[in-house]
Amino acid sequence: MYEKLKRFYHQLGSPRYFYHISGHFLPWLAVLASLLLLVGIVWALLFAPPDYQQGHSFRIIYIHVPMAILAQSVYMLMAVAGAIGLIWKMKVADMLAKASAPLGASFTLLALVTGAIWGKPTWGTWWIWDARLTSMLVLFFLYMGIIALHGAIQNVQNAARATAVLALVGVVNIPIIKYSVQWWNTLHQPATFKLTEKPAMPPEMWVPLLITLLGFYVLFALLLLMRTRCEIIDRERSSKWVRQLVIAQR
């Protein structure tokens, strides 16, 4: 079993094999993501009960929280993929890391924007220097730094290595930033009304949240594979198998 897994892992490192195998996953992921998101969003908008304090603006949680969680896990994934590429020189891992950066940045931005929109009816202002929103903002800056660095380096391989180092530095820093921002926040404003910290959410509220969260995770997996496959075609464009693939596509 272990040998099989190890072999599969090494095979995944080959762009051609990865392209081939990921092609089988795409339709399933697409169906699963649409199903989960459809059920989750309809449940969230129509069936979930309104919050007793916030009313219907509470429904923004079904976008905001999945995006915030995804933004952080995508960063971790990017750093792990970058480290694998850095240590074992696995090209596919480099491509996965590159493909996840813009996705993570867009999720972070969405978490920020939906947080601001939610904040307006809840706090009365678009922006508040709340610990969560602030660390999301810093995470967005980290993503932007990585994307900018990747864009500035011409050589693809060096760009991948440099961004991997930066992503790893970021991973060490994220918990420090998070705790320092929390500490700073409690210092400057006594605990205000928190957006997401609820005393025990009832199941008819959190079940749809779980469904949308899963749906967005599957959507991310789908988008990541799609972007990585484009990257593979781009980098292997002179190889025989890509040319045959292109000719076969009508």
Next chain:
Amino acid sequence: MGDIAIQFSSLADFLAMGTHGFYVWSAYGISAVVVVGNVLAPILRRRELISAIRRSEARKRSV
């Protein structure tokens, strides 16, 4: 789990979202735009790449 029922009595009620219609719909709308953009980007890029490779192949063959 308690009884699950539609929380709105009419379509207008649904669109109004209490008094928070603007906030809820703009949050969901912006998210939809970003998600659709994220889905379209790799599809378009793939199409572009394939046609670029095909063009260069055709050029090579004609030379």
Next chain:
Amino acid sequence: MSSTGPVELTPETGISQAVSARQDIGLLAAFGGILKRDLLLTFRRRSDLANPLFFLLMVVSLFPLAVSPDQALLHGLAPGIVWVAALLSTLLAVDRLFQRDYEDGSLEQLLISPSPIYLTVLGKVCAHWLVTGLPLALMAPILGAMLFLSPEGMLAMLLSLLLGTPVLSMISAIGAGLTLGLRGGGLLVALIALPLYIPVLIFGAGAVAAANEGLAYSGHLGLLGALLALALTLSPLAIAASLRISVDN
């Protein structure tokens, strides 16, 4: 390194020389050699030294002009202003940390030399801090006086800058290493390093603000010290990795 005179260079003698050189250079000597070399190089171009300090002074004096010369207001804003200005002037100074060595090729030599790269990098960053971060910290009381900091606030400013600026130097060295030889490197370093500066900024400015109000600030300094210890242990690894990548470029 050794004074054995000209030796016929065969593969064996080359290796044995490298091995003996490795034994000759103790760890401290390797660190000290880099430190001395970099300090000497910097003092040959003394004008570069003063520029970040003048920049700091100018940025700080812009605030009373832009906000208001009101004493109470500036007293409250001072910790933040001085710390943000210190961050910016650290960024400004980091450009030349590896640039010259990179251009004349000596960086490559340093990277392949037998002395441990961890210490080489640490020596370079220390030299950089001694000529940029340390003067910056020593200048703090003047800036504090301009912004009506309390005497305790000035002491906290000095101490927090002494603990915090080495961390800033380490972080910006990572950015400088990653962007070495790239066009538009300066702005890129800012984008990379500024988010990583945030914990230092929070604890540093927090220490000064607490002291300014007459509260205890040893906790803030302790946290800054923890950040310094972490930066000293981990960041040379990242700097070394980033330099290797950039030299390959």
